[in-house]
Amino acid sequence: MHIKECIMSAPGKAILHGEHAVVHGNVALAVSLNLRTYLRLQATSTSKVCINLPNINTFLSWDVTKLQQLLPDSGAELGNVNELDAELVRRLRDLVGVSNGTLDTRSMAILAFLYIYLSVFAGSGELPSLTVSVWSELPTGAGLGSSAAYSVCLAAALLSASGTIPSLLSDQESTARWGEVEMELINRWAFQGERIIHGNPSGVDNAVGTWGGILRYHSGKITPLNRVPMLRILLTNTKVPRSTKVLVAGVKDKMNKFPSIINPVLESVNAVSCTCEQTLSEMTNDTPTPEHYNILEELIDINQHHLNVMGVGHPALDTLCRVTLARGLHSKLTGAGGGGCGITLLRPETECSVIQNTIQDLRDCGYDCWETSVGAEGVQQHSPLAVKEEALEVLARY
Ligand SMILES: Nc1ncnc2c1ncn2[C@@H]1O[C@H](COP(=O)(O)OP(=O)(O)OP(=O)(O)O)[C@@H](O)[C@H]1O
Ligand SMILES: C[C@@](O)(CCO)CC(=O)[O-]
Ligand SMILES: [Mg+2]
Incomplete structure (x- = not known):
């Protein structure tokens, strides 16, 4: 052949x-x-x-x-x-x-x-x-x-x-x-x-x-979002190993055990995604304002709490959120959680020195951290x- x-x-x-x-x-x-x-x-x-x-x-x-x-x-x-x-x-x-x-x-x-x-x-x-x-x-x-x-x-x-x-x-x-x-x-x-x-x-x-x-x-x-503002993101790898398969199965177990508690959390995450999509579209149609970024940051915080409720957080991810918040930046886990990577939203006005100091703080925690383009x-x-x-x-x- x-x-x-x-x-x-x-x-x-x-x-x-x-x-x-x-x-x-x-x-x-x-x-x-x-x-x-x-x-x-x-x-x-x-x-x-x-x-x-x-x-x-x-x-x-x-x-x-x-x-x-x-x-x-x-x-x-x-x-x-x-x-x-x-x-x-x-x-x-x-x-x-x-x-x-x-x-x-x-x-x-x-x-x-x-x-x-x-x-x-x-x-x-x-x-x-x-x-x-x-x-x-x-x-x-x-x-x-x-x-x-x-x-x-x-x-x-x-x-x-x-x-x-x-x-x-x-x-x-x-x-x-x-x-x-x-x-x-x-x-x-x-x-x-x-x-x-x-x-x-x-x-x-x-x-x-x-x-x-x-x-x-x-x-x-699958719906491509063709018109979205340029987002700047820091990626941090806590290097804590985890398995997507285990984490996905764990959330399912929690849903089976506490359906009336976990199902509303998933619905709320759905609303977070839709509100984020709406905000991104407003940012594209109008000039992005600090208020838009405030909303994006609040959504990140809310979702990170929800993910913790689902049982897919990790102390290393808590540290990521705490360290970045000390510099005024908001983070959440990304992917299956349980360790692994988190994302941090950078605002257009975030000063270079703040970004560099945050990256250094995270590296001091033993994490890998870099700015990425999406x-x-x-x-x-x-x-x-x-x-x-x-x-x-x-x-x-x-
Ligand atoms: N470069 C690679 N070479 C060989 N196998 C790989 C490679 N990258 C990924 N894999 C396979 O994918 C598995 C990791 O998948 P897993 O879904 O757990 O993590 P992830 O895809 O990195 O994270 P997430 O699903 O949360 O985005 C590895 O165990 C391996 O089987
Ligand atoms: C955790 C999960 O939602 C994302 C993994 O990147 C699993 C999936 O969607 O297949
Ligand atoms: Mg995977």
């Missing part, structure tokens, strides 16, 4: 408002980040499927014939992008040697890769030998959508290699994106990857990884000449 080589990238994300509530049908607002995951897929003649994941120190390979045995007799049964094939997941778990409840970083990444690889190529008669290498600028498991960026890159590369979506680049071209139909397909396969890694994802993270920009996400409906492009295909040098250098090692 002729395999098309390719290099793909997809951005991470920050959720402004609506994490966890979005899993239960409420609105979320999310932005793409200028930190990306890069994937290189190479055709080989080794009769092996190899995966190199340097961020998580994982380098594995399988004989194609062994993987072929995992396919049902009729390959056509696979390739359903709407539902996770529980039988295939079970066979893959046996192959990788993990149990149902595993949270192991490597196993999740491998299961997601093999699942999409087998599903996408099942109908083509024979499985191809290939090598996939993935490297990311995103911290893994810290709330910035690393799992979604990984799944989006896998989906784009494997769909492109199989010829399901076109490979976009001639040699000279640099970077390109697909049309709506192909993007929709990438997003749906990435969602399957997220299902394997997360358990019960809402789909907001893979939507941002695919489309990029600033999105409103509500029960699978609204980066979604999934892209690159020619080797158009890939960030650092990414190409890492991917070229394999």
Whole structure:
């Protein structure tokens, strides 16, 4: 089978408002980040499927014939992008040697890769030998959508290699994106990857990884917010490890235990997201005023309290909020919480010295902290000449 080589990238994300509530049908607002995951897929003649994941120190390979045995007799049964094939997941778990409840970083990444690889190529008669290498600028498991960026890159590369979506680049071209139909397909396969890694994802993270920009996400409906003011944000990684899967399941348990207490909290988060969206639109239509920023800051504080009520806070995130508030800045966790990253809103009038001092205070706490720009492009295909040098250098090692 002729395999098309390719290099793909997809951005991470920050959720402004609506994490966890979005899993239960409420609105979320999310932005793409200028930190990306890069994937290189190479055709080989080794009769092996190899995966190199340097961020998580994982380098594995399988004989194609062994993987072929995992396919049902009729390959056509696979390739359903709407539902996770529980039988295939079970066979893959046996192959990788993990149990149902595993949270192991490597196993999740491998299961997601093999699942999409087998599903996408099942109908083509024979499985191809290939090598996939993935490297990311995103911290893994810290709330910035690393799992979604990984799944989006896998989906784009494997769909492109199989010829399901076109490979976009001639040699000279640099970077390109697909049309709506192909993007929709990438997003749906990435969602399957997220299902394997997360358990019960809402789909907001893979939507941002695919489309990029600033999105409103509500029960699978994706609305790009085209006219929003330029937002300046500090990102802080508390470096406290956590698992999105565990945190999402924890909120569900709380809902089951105290429905009359937790459901109104999720509804209130929904109202926070809608009020934020309304405020951002007013800021775009009129000149942004200090009052607009006061509202955005209050919404951040309210949501952070709600997230604590849901049980996804962490003392390190409390410290982030306290340290930034001492400098007059407002913060909340972003993503699944339980540690990981938080965002801090910067006002246009916030002085450079205040920002620098805040960053230093947070670094003194042992956190990573940097200013980020939001609204980066979604999934892209690159020619080797158009890939960030650092990414190409890492991917070229394999
Ligand atoms: N660069 C990468 N290489 C290999 N696997 C990765 C990479 N990035 C993410 N993953 C996979 O994604 C998992 C982390 O996903 P998780 O959803 O817990 O965190 P996140 O996506 O960073 O945060 P959030 O979902 O809150 O935004 C890892 O355990 C690993 O399986
Ligand atoms: C916690 C959560 O709401 C966001 C994780 O980035 C989970 C999801 O939406 O899938
Ligand atoms: Mg994730």
